[in-house]
Amino acid sequence: MRDDDVTPDVPAPRRRSFLTCAGALGAGAVLAGCSAGPQSTNDTGGGRGRDRTLTAVIGYGNDGSWDPTQTASAFAMAANNHVYEGLLDTDPISRAPYPALGTGVPADPGATTWRFTLRPGAAFHDGRPVTADDVEFVFDRILDPGTQTLAKGFFAGWLESVRKTDARTVELKLRFPFPDGLSRLTLAKVMPRHVFSRPGAWDDAVRGLAVGSGPYRQTAHHPKSNTTFEAFAAYNGPRRPAFRKMNWLTIVDAAPRVARISGTGAGSQIADNIPYADIPRLERGGLKVDGGAGMNNLFLMFNTRRKPLDDVRVRQALHYAIDGEKMVRVALKGHGRPASSFLDEGNPGYRRARTVYGHDPAKAKALLRAAGVEELRVEILAVDVSWIVDCLPTIKSSWDAIGVTTSLAPQETTAVFTEMDQKRDYQVVAAASNPNQFGLDADLIMHYNYGPGNLWMGYTRWAGHPDAKRLFRDMDRATREPDPARKKAMVQDYIDVVAEQAVLYPVVHNELMTAWDPRRLTGIRAQPYPGVNLLQAHWV
Missing domain, CATH: 3.40.190.10 (Periplasmic binding protein-like II)
Structure with missing residues (x-):
């Protein structure tokens, strides 16, 4: 982030x-x-x-x-x-x-x-x-x-x-x-x-x-x-x-977190990051559970110095292979949508991207063949955020289905990004991100993830690529554009490039759920990014 x-x-x-x-x-x-x-x-x-x-x-x-x-x-x-x-x-x-x-x-x-x-x-x-x-x-x-x-x-x-x-x-x-x-x-x-x-x-x-x-x-x-x-x-x-x-x-672990907000011995009045499967039980227990849809997403980040992931066709193939609808249905219990842009559909700057990675195994296989790739083996280095872990089996089964031998390596988030900072070799990272912590405007969100001096681009080893340099110039021009409508169109146009390149790109956008005891707290508003805001909350 x-x-x-x-x-x-x-x-x-x-x-x-x-x-x-x-x-x-x-x-x-x-x-x-x-x-x-x-x-x-x-x-x-x-x-x-x-x-x-x-x-x-x-x-x-x-x-x-x-x-x-x-x-x-x-x-x-x-x-x-x-x-x-x-x-x-x-x-x-x-x-x-x-x-x-x-x-x-x-x-x-x-x-x-x-x-x-x-x-x-x-x-x-x-x-x-x-x-x-x-x-x-x-x-x-x-x-x-x-x-x-x-x-x-x-x-x-x-x-x-x-x-x-x-x-x-x-x-x-x-x-x-x-x-x-x-x-x-x-x-x-x-x-x-x-x-x-x-x-x-x-x-x-x-x-x-x-x-x-x-x-x-x-x-x-x-x-x-x-x-x-x-x-x-x-x-x-x-x-x-x-x-x-x-x-x-x-x-961080889901079960003890839910236990702290539920049951007769509950010791807390509010909790965020509620697992979707626990929502009905918490609501039956008298808790209010509400969510916010926004930029929260599971993204894939590729090491573009690692062959064959330097080939855009391979990155695209791995995205096309993923059954996003199944991921939303099984792992997210309906609380999400497959990504149709880098931005979530509720963002004021949203436009459906020119490249949308619907589930298309045949296209994925064709792209791998065109790239000359056979018997690809991929290890996914993943963070241990509970809902991310729930999504990983869908990615593995989707990639296995197109002949990509896939292994999962979930680790504590600290450990994953320590490896990134130490510039260790990797193939693919699966992690959670939510730029809405910083704001809603698309210019901010995109520069958070992309740019020549950006940490994420350092992780992907992509910033020096000619396509990246053109993208960064387009982003700079959009930032300086004074006309709001023109700026919005310029941002949407360069997001199309980001979608096509699929260097760091979301798979699904999901809701974040917050639970609280309405018998004790009022003024709570569930936010579409991690954490809670209690500045307008009060005891009942």
Whole structure:
């Protein structure tokens, strides 16, 4: 999920700063600057009535990077939305921007200068006031050509500079009109300069140090176990904290995650990443289960330096061979659709791609013959996300059916991408991705996955290919196009190229399901990307 030049590509950060990075603290450690919290995942922190602790179960690891300028960790990104603020933040569903640390949304989104005044009285969790210096500090890091951050890919192409004009006002200078940039400002979480300018502080942020100005402050962080929060009493922004304390558990395995939300001994009030097969039982038990369809997808990523996968016909053949309808029916229980574009069908920029990989074994075999490929053996290196594992047998049986001997090698997500970062040899990776964590606009989504300095393209070894270079030029032109309709068409045209090349391409888009107890919680909206957003939730 990832990643310098003038195009908004996702630059390649160090492995520790990526979504599945390790570098975790010891199991009993409490971060410097944080007070102690529940050590055990069974400890809800006590409290009665409205003072009781909200316990959430997140189906993703909390041991990825917590640095907001770097992370694509589902757990950390969801948590950081409660801990940090941008100048603007966005609604978790519509992604419409609203004032957060800034006091207003610029009246003219098409201007090339945006000015923001900071919210009076805004303070960080250590009590220090938020200043324009802090805003400058974060944007300087993001835009620094010598610093590789994930956030750079979302800003560097269109944002020239951010400078303070006084202690509480900053001015953003744009390279060209870019209205979509307003919703991206939520990705530049304002961090205290006095904390994160210290030597080693960015490494601490990777390992879990979080000090923001948001409605909740982090109180303890136990990698692979849980992270705790409490309401920040001095918060004076637009999303007031409704819960005195929160305990977020990380439970990647499906069965224990579901057990935490169901039955008479349920210890949590909300859980994400609910397996489809468990929905009827949870609903019979009085829980509300709802989903969001979006960019969540199972994708295949090919090593284009590995023969015969350097041949586009072979990549296409392997896609045509997959029975996507069966995968949706059997593994996803109907909660998904075979991909008909890189974008999901609900995206505002969607158009059916010129190349759509319907289930066509005969065409797959013909493409392999045309490429001169016989007795192909493929190992799929796959992440161990539960719904991905459920989909793998369909891929294997589909490839076996066209004479491709297929083996499956599911591993912990961290292990898979450690191998990628170490540039180890591989053939095919099957993994989950959801760029909707960052936003909805198609330009952002496509640059997240494709671009000359992009981490994903480094994994595929494809960025230097002539077809790739033409694609990247087309993407840059689309970013700069001022006319919205023309820009949309240009994006759709280059997505056709992405579909045809099938270097990194989705097989299915699926729904993500969230379950909660409506007898205890209200104001919950299921989001189409991992994690939960509790900024508008309340106790019943």
